[in-house]
Amino acid sequence: MPFGKIQVLNPLVELDGDELTRVIWQDIKTRFIHPYLTIDLKYYDLGLPNRDATENAVVHEAGQAIKQYSVGVKCATISVDPTRVQEYNLKAAWPSPNIALRAAIGGTIFREPVIIPSIPRYVQGWKRPIIIGRHAFGDHTRAKERVMHGAGKLEMVFTPKGGKPETVEVVEFDDDGGVGLTMYNTRKSITDFAHSCFRYALSKRLPLFLSTKNTVLKTYDGLFVEIFEGLYEGGYRASFEDAGIEYEHRLIDDMVAYMIKSEGGMVMALKNYDGDIQSDIVAQGFGSLGLMTSILVSPDGRTFFTEAAHGTVTRHYREHLKGKETSTNPVASIFAWTRALMKRGELDGTPEVIAFAEKLEKACIDAIEIDGVMTKDLAYACGREDGWVVTRVYMEAVEKRLKGLLEE
């Protein structure tokens, strides 16, 4: 082969995961990483059995490692609910690792679909990318919640440093009780979020929309709007005008309707929960959850971690456990690796690593676009209900394409 292994200068932090994505992850490394790269992978096993064995310590160690080495790549992981506690006989209902990792690094998750021209969009009018800038900190992921059994008063208390408690009465429950939660965000985190969204929109030369429900959450969402407006008027407006793009706040219901009828071509800054939901809507609208990339960028723009936006694909894993080969789309998981390698290459000043990652992405797309080899999700989007292959066959097609591209 007229090609030697490429040296990746600095370590990449690898976070392994669960279920079907764990199976695909191993296959990606065997086919596309180890044969071509000399790379120091700092491996953390975030699979649920190991999170349980280490009492979740492995998640915190992985977060520190990403901060230390600047780039991480993560496989999807199970977020525990009560059924998982039984299924895995867990010591505790461990919190979602994503929340801890995102809190450790801060910043914004940018989610962008891989656009493959021959795959028709479910939303037919979309022609250009729709990028979700999802705030990665606070709100529902940091909420404290509880069930109130019986009658009583629910209050929210803020005690200013050195001052007296200030109480907001929330509700007086009757004998049936109910549920309640408090959630929060910080001015610093919202400000960091706003800066990264303004910078990202400028780098892509796409208009930026912040979307909230500030007509209802006048104070909470109101602070997001105020901070974005302040930064825009205080500095970004001039650069936006020079770039021929605009910033605008829109109510979330207006925004989703506009998004569907638009041609795409925008960055949407969304609160944590809205961004989670909207990224799957956009992914499916462009063809499949298996095509949505995801990168977390720290507030200082120096730490990154990449993943697929989808989960561990449990329904397919159940089939895999029965010994059946599944047709699960590996593209977003492969792109987690390529986007991490591109960042590693940028930080290390190694264009050959970036070029390898670009070729691997092209191989994924060419296998679909030119060879017509695709997994079930994409074949269905094309209206070809029997024109699909199992994951292994698609991976083989990508491997063949990659070898060809590397030999050019």
Ligand SMILES: NC(=O)C1=CN([C@@H]2O[C@H](COP(=O)(O)OP(=O)(O)OC[C@H]3O[C@@H](n4cnc5c(N)ncnc54)[C@H](OP(=O)(O)O)[C@@H]3O)[C@@H](O)[C@H]2O)C=CC1
């Ligand atoms: N970042 C992370 O680590 C995330 C973790 N999760 C966790 O993952 C687990 C499973 O979550 P679940 O709700 O099933 O969500 P998933 O995103 O894993 O899957 C939902 C459905 O979407 C389709 N799908 C998703 N990815 C692909 C793909 N690559 N190729 C083809 N089809 C795909 C499948 O539909 P169909 O069955 O119709 O083929 C699948 O059953 C949960 O524990 C959840 O908490 C969820 C999201 C993110």
Ligand SMILES: O=C(O)CCC(=O)C(=O)O
């Ligand atoms: O952390 C979780 O539990 C879910 C994560 C998720 O859905 C996402 O990142 O899109």
Ligand SMILES: [Mn+2]
């Ligand atoms: Mn999600």
